[in-house]
Amino acid sequence: MEKILKKALESTGKAEVFHGDYRTAEVSYENGKLKTVSSVRMTGAGLRLIKDGRLGYASTTDFSQTDRLVLAALDTAAAGPKAKFDFPGDPGKLVSVDSVKEKATRLGISEMVEMGARYVEKLKKLAPDCYPETSITVEHDKTCILNSSGLDYESEGAMYHVYFGATVIKGSDVLMVPAFKIPLDDEYDPDLAAEEVAEKIKRAETVAEVETGPTTVLFSPMGLDSILMALDAGFNGKYVELGISPIKGLRGSKALSDKLTVWNDPTVRYWFRSGALDQEGIPTEKRALVREGVIGEPYYDLLTADMYGRRSTGSGYRNGFEAPPSPSVSLMAVEPGDKEVSEMLASIEDGLYVDYCLGAGQGNVLAGEFSNNIGLGYKVKDGKIVGRVKNLMVAGNAYDTLKDNIVAVGDKRGFSMTMCLTPHILVDKVSVTAKK
Amino acid sequence: MDFKGIMADAISSYRGRADYLEVRIEQREATSLLYRLAEADSVSVKLVLGGNVRALVDGGWGFAAFNDLAAIGKACEDAVTSAKYVGSCLSASEKVSLARVTTAYDEVDLGIKRGAKDVTLADKMKIMGEYAQILAKSDPRVVSSHVRYGDFYVKKYFANSEGAFIVSEGSDMNASFGASAMKEGRPVEAFEGVGSTLDFQDLEGRHDVARKVVKTCIETLDAEPVKAGVYTVVCDPHLAGVFIHEAFGHLSESDFIAENDDARKMMTLGRRFGQDFLNVADEPVPEGLRGSYKYDDEGTPAVTAPLITNGLLVGRLHSRETAAKMTEPTTGNARAVNHKFAPIVRMRNTVIRPGKSSFDNLIGDIKLGIFAKAAYGGQTVIEQFSFSAREAFMIRDGKIAERVRDVVMAGNLFETLMNIEGIGSDFRWTGHTGGCGKGGQYPLPVMMGSPSIRIKNVVVGGR
Numbered sequence: 001m002e003k004i005l006k007k008a009l010e011s012t013g014k015a016e017v018f019h020g021d022y023r024t025a026e027v028s029y030e031n032g033k034l035k036t037v038s039s040v041r042m043t044g045a046g047l048r049l050i051k052d053g054r055l056g057y058a059s060t061t062d063f064s065q066t067d068r069l070v071l072a073a074l075d076t077a078a079a080g081p082k083a084k085f086d087f088p089g090d091p092g093k094l095v096s097v098d099s100v101k102e103k104a105t106r107l108g109i110s111e112m113v114e115m116g117a118r119y120v121e122k123l124k125k126l127a128p129d130c131y132p133e134t135s136i137t138v139e140h141d142k143t144c145i146l147n148s149s150g151l152d153y154e155s156e157g158a159m160y161h162v163y164f165g166a167t168v169i170k171g172s173d174v175l176m177v178p179a180f181k182i183p184l185d186d187e188y189d190p191d192l193a194a195e196e197v198a199e200k201i202k203r204a205e206t207v208a209e210v211e212t213g214p215t216t217v218l219f220s221p222m223g224l225d226s227i228l229m230a231l232d233a234g235f236n237g238k239y240v241e242l243g244i245s246p247i248k249g250l251r252g253s254k255a256l257s258d259k260l261t262v263w264n265d266p267t268v269r270y271w272f273r274s275g276a277l278d279q280e281g282i283p284t285e286k287r288a289l290v291r292e293g294v295i296g297e298p299y300y301d302l303l304t305a306d307m308y309g310r311r312s313t314g315s316g317y318r319n320g321f322e323a324p325p326s327p328s329v330s331l332m333a334v335e336p337g338d339k340e341v342s343e344m345l346a347s348i349e350d351g352l353y354v355d356y357c358l359g360a361g362q363g364n365v366l367a368g369e370f371s372n373n374i375g376l377g378y379k380v381k382d383g384k385i386v387g388r389v390k391n392l393m394v395a396g397n398a399y400d401t402l403k404d405n406i407v408a409v410g411d412k413r414g415f416s417m418t419m420c421l422t423p424h425i426l427v428d429k430v431s432v433t434a435k436k
Numbered sequence: 437m438d439f440k441g442i443m444a445d446a447i448s449s450y451r452g453r454a455d456y457l458e459v460r461i462e463q464r465e466a467t468s469l470l471y472r473l474a475e476a477d478s479v480s481v482k483l484v485l486g487g488n489v490r491a492l493v494d495g496g497w498g499f500a501a502f503n504d505l506a507a508i509g510k511a512c513e514d515a516v517t518s519a520k521y522v523g524s525c526l527s528a529s530e531k532v533s534l535a536r537v538t539t540a541y542d543e544v545d546l547g548i549k550r551g552a553k554d555v556t557l558a559d560k561m562k563i564m565g566e567y568a569q570i571l572a573k574s575d576p577r578v579v580s581s582h583v584r585y586g587d588f589y590v591k592k593y594f595a596n597s598e599g600a601f602i603v604s605e606g607s608d609m610n611a612s613f614g615a616s617a618m619k620e621g622r623p624v625e626a627f628e629g630v631g632s633t634l635d636f637q638d639l640e641g642r643h644d645v646a647r648k649v650v651k652t653c654i655e656t657l658d659a660e661p662v663k664a665g666v667y668t669v670v671c672d673p674h675l676a677g678v679f680i681h682e683a684f685g686h687l688s689e690s691d692f693i694a695e696n697d698d699a700r701k702m703m704t705l706g707r708r709f710g711q712d713f714l715n716v717a718d719e720p721v722p723e724g725l726r727g728s729y730k731y732d733d734e735g736t737p738a739v740t741a742p743l744i745t746n747g748l749l750v751g752r753l754h755s756r757e758t759a760a761k762m763t764e765p766t767t768g769n770a771r772a773v774n775h776k777f778a779p780i781v782r783m784r785n786t787v788i789r790p791g792k793s794s795f796d797n798l799i800g801d802i803k804l805g806i807f808a809k810a811a812y813g814g815q816t817v818i819e820q821f822s823f824s825a826r827e828a829f830m831i832r833d834g835k836i837a838e839r840v841r842d843v844v845m846a847g848n849l850f851e852t853l854m855n856i857e858g859i860g861s862d863f864r865w866t867g868h869t870g871g872c873g874k875g876g877q878y879p880l881p882v883m884m885g886s887p888s889i890r891i892k893n894v895v896v897g898g899r
Binding site for chain 1: 468469472473475476477478479480481482483484485486496497498499500501502503504507514518519521522525526530557558561579580616618621622623624625661664665666691695696698699701702776778812813814815816817818819820821822823824841842844846847848849850851893895896897898899
């Protein structure tokens with residue numbers, strides 16, 4: 001790393017090297033059978049430099065080619081965006097966030113195989129007609145940022161996560177149940193996972209008819225994917241400054257329901273992006289994107305902030321070393337409310353419970369438009385789930401939905417597929433279209 | 437570097453401990469450019485060297501990927517140890533075997549005319565910059581626009597313990613254009629993409645495409661969201677291609693079927709999936725398409741796989757593992773998006789064969805319907821799927837009428853395919869940008885080929 005930085009500094013005064021060492025181990029079961037054990041180790045470095053007021057980026061996994069790396073980065077800088085900023089220096093004393101989950105560092109292959117086997121065995125007992133799927137993944141990363149302003153920041157993260165699901169086929173009826181667990185303060189329990197999936201399968205045994213029209217819908221964390229993706233994009237400083245985010249000009253005004261508070265939270269223990277600094281070396285802070293319906297500050301990385309005369313909010317993150325940082329939330333976390341899921345379900349006279357949708361992100365996300373085929377959803381009648389719904393679409397606009405139609409917010413949180421931490425949300429007047 | 441020697445050494449050292457061993461090494465260079473409005477927003481280059489080892493021991497798979505070639509021995513050790521462990525956990529009926537294939541010793545030249553490495557970064561910037569100017573400057577109502585260009589060139593080395601050694605190339609260059617304008621505080625968007633695998637020239641002189649994106653964006657400002665309902669929908673070739681990819685293509689990937697008895701029953705060859713005039717296939721040809729290749733990532737020679745012929749299920753897509761499990765012929769559909777992943781069963785170029793109807797004929801007797809063009813995307817969970825259009829128009833009394841927006845459709849495998857009631861003659865290839873995602877492997881270059889198709893009783897979401 002020092003060698004790359006030194007070489008780069010022969011040609012310019014401003015440079016930064018990001019080094020990543022990513023180790024992944026995974027055990028996967030398909031169709032109820034142990035499929036494969038795999039390990040991946042990826043190491044490499046990204047070089048970012050500013051030359052003649054323009055920013056360039058190149059990365060490599062081949063450390064015998066550092067001269068070429070520097071030349072490539074200089075080449076991109078000749079064409080790159082204008083950059084007036086300098087890389088941040090030593091931030092001084094930092095309050096660290098616990099980022100190494102001890103269990104993840106101890107999990108061996110045989111224990112991971114055992115976790116998978118227990119889930120498969122238990123689920124087959126509870127739902128004999130299903131084909132269980134699961135994968136247990138351990139991720140252990142070490143990264144380091146070294147720059148020309150004197151920053152030398154190392155960080156380490158270790159976590160594990162588990163996918164668990166099942167497929168049930170009866171004739172031409174296919175039910176796919178996906179679920180996953182990212183244990184932060186707790187641990188994954190294969191028995192509980194099997195019970196959760198078996199319950200979903202049981203509830204889907206009969207198919208119920210639903211009519212077209214405005215409907216009360218209880219969205220699970222996974223069911224909220226489309227809506228949360230809209231918020232994530234809407235608060236991206238880049239889109240706000242370009243003038244294409246629906247929150248543009250709304251900062252400080254109450255544009256959403258007072259039941260809604262959403263955080264950009266880098267302080268959650270064991271989350272892979274949590275930490276005192278972001279991946280550009282800027283101090284992070286827990287910030288409200290939405291506080292009781294009032295629109296807060298968008299999030300910026302260094303370059304975006306520089307382009308538009310703002311300050312970085314400590315939101316420059318990378319997808320490994322292969323691409324430059326971009327504005328991203330650390331963790332989007334919706335503040336829990338006070339209603340239990342069972343209470344919210346019981347309150348629905350005639351409506352839907354949506355477990356997950358298809359097609360999230362495949363439409364005009366930034367505008368907040370969503371229109372999704374329901375992957376797994378249930379009809380709710382007089383507070384009780386009465387069967388699975390199929391060939392049914394839910395549609396609306398995320399901003400309208402979150403402004404006028406939130407009835408209640410759940411008290412416990414889970415992850416959406418888009419990696420937001422959110423409770424269930426009960427929403428009124430969702431447009432539902434059924435095939436007659 | 438002597439990749440061949442390194443791979444041969446690794447295989448000869450570890451072949452005694454595995455029933456099957458394969459090593460892949462890739463050397464990849466890629467460029468990404470992004471213009472927002474008329475300014476460069478991000479420019480980056482990556483130089484990737486990496487590989488992986490996959491071992492089969494006693495019917496169990498082990499896999500290890502690495503960047504550091506000095507660690508190839510460790511990767512072999514890890515893969516063999518993992519495979520042995522997996523094999524020891526499996527019952528006799530669960531053990532994996534591999535279909536026999538012709539052992540290839542070959543070097544495949546893709547026939548690149550002017551590829552990613554033959555064009556300087558400055559030239560790429562200059563050409564994309566011209567498009568960025570058009571998008572940003574030709575209409576004041578366009579608030580934001582982008583040109584996103586990406587390319588890669590990869591040289592792939594494959595060797596296995598059966599004696600195969602294949603050197604092949606991969607190449608892709610594509611650009612997508614987008615424009616946004618504001619309507620009542622919210623953006624409306626328009627997109628279009630261009631791309632090529634063999635010749636950068638295909639990306640030059642495409643100023644008309646940039647202009648069209650601006651025009652579509654401005655026209656969309658006046659469009660109302662579609663009214664939800666159940667409609668007859670005519671899809672243009674691009675959307676029809678995404679439709680068949682989602683609606684049927686993924687289901688024909690045998691890794692889903694091979695070890696699930698209920699899925700095998702559901703997918704019995706000979707079952708009717710569509711009307712007599714529906715013909716669907718997945719092909720590794722013609723040359724120059726993003727899904728075309730001579731050997732897949734297991735070294736299996738790739739052949740065309742007919743999937744639906746005259747409305748009946750006739751075949752599916754295989755890896756060596758699934759072909760052996762189902763005792764069906766191999767098709768060469770095992771693909772890995774890069775060296776970090778093991779190959780899994782994927783599509784290549786998926787086609788609906790053209791029919792005889794003219795476009796006017798397809799829409800002629802539709803009283804109220806939707807003409808949906810180009811795809812935002814699609815997703816499937818086998819029986820249920822969704823697909824969304826970038827652009828759409830109402831069809832009224834057999835004629836294309838006003839533009840509408842936000843058209844997303846729900847599909848059901850068994851109903852929607854049977855509901856295809858007309859197939860046009862206007863076949864074309866689409867899918868020059870983006871790619872397919874499965875099992876965390878994205879974006880895998882695939883293409884779709886289709887004429888316009890007409891589907892009845894489609895659920896369209898909306899307010």
